[in-house]
Amino acid sequence: MMSADRTETSLSKTINVDLGERSYPIHIGSGQICYADVGQYVLGKKALIVTNETIAPLYLDILLGQLSDKHVDQVILKDGEQFKTLDHLNLILTQLIEKHHDRKTTLIALGGGVIGDMTGFAAACYQRGVAFIQIPTTLLAQVDSSVGGKTAVNHPLGKNMIGAFYQPQAVIIDINSLKTLPDREFFAGMAEVIKYGLISDYGFFQWLERNTASLLHRDEKALAYAIEHSCLNKAKIVSADETEQGIRAILNLGHTFGHAIETFQQYTGFLHGEAVAVGMVMAAELSRISGGVSQQDVDRARALIIAFSLPIAPPEAMQADDFMRLMVRDKKVLDGQLRLVLLERLGSAVVSADFRLQWLEEVLVKACQN
């Protein structure tokens, strides 16, 4: 049943995301060598690199150097979740048309989750679909958003409400790019790494507990291990359920709470990973009350989250009512029924509507008192 496999060389690792004719590799390596892999996935003569003002000065020239035999255009967007909108998507589309990119073009997302999500959605809908490559430069994008084909932009009324399931040609991860990542963003990425331990891999959860110090020092070997095992877990789940008809939804542990926080702050406060960290603590609490995990399990999850300097409580301005109002817009709501990802135990999660509203309110009120 293992639907993701692994090839190792001394230089790099490759994980295959098994989706039939939409299968693709995740290359994990370190340093400029990674970029040499990009060219083979640009099938036509033209490509458009989409990046942002933070990343462009760091990596754009390296990437351009590897694509000197292609006609490459570029779009440099502002950096931030608040720019993940239809309007900014339109900047990418306009550039594609103005520069006469046709159906054989390839879009290249060079940046974090926002760049990857927007570039992927632009590729999904430009001329009804062109190729794209993910080059995630943040930990969060490397372990989560670049893998699995979820693309989207936000709507002022809800996160990721407009998008497509659309798979890249390849994901190319340069661990070296984490050296320039600010601490706060690094920690935010760790929230999603911890998530894999919580939802599907207790062995990995234990490894994270034991290797916290190495990760905090950004030890390259530890990072490579964490990224590889995150991608393996994600690839396995995505391969089993590409369009989230069932099991894939467990990847959203803490996200319904987290999205409510992000929407409340209009994407200008907590980072996505920070909001998810808070959400995972709330989901763990609800899981405990619902009869899943023990208090000790909740404490271990909370301790690991705290170890990576992540928040465990919602922003002060937010009340339980705000959560309820915003959570009912969640994409996991079906026929009016709110569903949440709950832990059965450490390393195993389910999507469930089987909790009392009263328990949820209890969790919300308690969280908002902190």
Next chain:
Amino acid sequence: MMSADRTETSLSKTINVDLGERSYPIHIGSGQICYADVGQYVLGKKALIVTNETIAPLYLDILLGQLSDKHVDQVILKDGEQFKTLDHLNLILTQLIEKHHDRKTTLIALGGGVIGDMTGFAAACYQRGVAFIQIPTTLLAQVDSSVGGKTAVNHPLGKNMIGAFYQPQAVIIDINSLKTLPDREFFAGMAEVIKYGLISDYGFFQWLERNTASLLHRDEKALAYAIEHSCLNKAKIVSADETEQGIRAILNLGHTFGHAIETFQQYTGFLHGEAVAVGMVMAAELSRISGGVSQQDVDRARALIIAFSLPIAPPEAMQADDFMRLMVRDKKVLDGQLRLVLLERLGSAVVSADFRLQWLEEVLVKACQN
């Protein structure tokens, strides 16, 4: 190899569009009875009808009456191709979020091609994909745009540049709705009907030549035959090539020329079908010069187009240079090479880059002299 089949009853006809797990029926009938079919395709408790200011007063109440057991919201857009934009798409998406529609909702397109294209694209990208139903009320939408899953909005720089291949649950065609269709729109729809005769069905072309008078009188039997055979031809081609990797492109006969006209006029002059009519005459001319059809064939095509009061020359303000500038943005351009649909003979077309630029210029200059 016939991949579309037909079921007949005394009341209505059903054509199946064969696309594996994305297959769906086209129901063709007459009168309110058609709307009784809609409810079975609304799978959840909620639906959103998208229609426009012209159609709403005519058919919205009938449709609502058939869906009284569902929670149905509605969006009424302005009528016209110039409103087929990302901004107007956003009106649909905003309504879906504000009214708490979840992934089990069904969108219903009640209107012409613009409504169908926008509603389909909204369904494709709302929460990364929800169900939708096509209820085309114009001839053009009934014979062409509602079938085959092409959805899109326009960009100021090019028609249908932003969209998705996304198939409906069903297409429900009420021939009766053509009774209220203005002449000009009826004729515009006939351009696409004639197209099927030209590209893939010489017998149908001959039938159209013989039955012009009945069609001009909107004889219900003649209309039913024309719609059925248009849908059969389209279903056959779409089934063979859903995402336009090859043969499907022949459905664009005249469209590269036509889109250039529409873009030049910013979607406020010729109707789509009128622009296509002009484009088909230009494509037939180029086909003749390239050694495909005879002068007599071109004359027969032109005569049939004229018989339905359709234009055969571009707008006066347009010059050959305008065509060249706008045509290079066409979605059939591949790696910089302009490709056009050309006729091999009446009833058979190919996508070809095998024509001299000089011949194209000759056609453009001649057309723009008229």
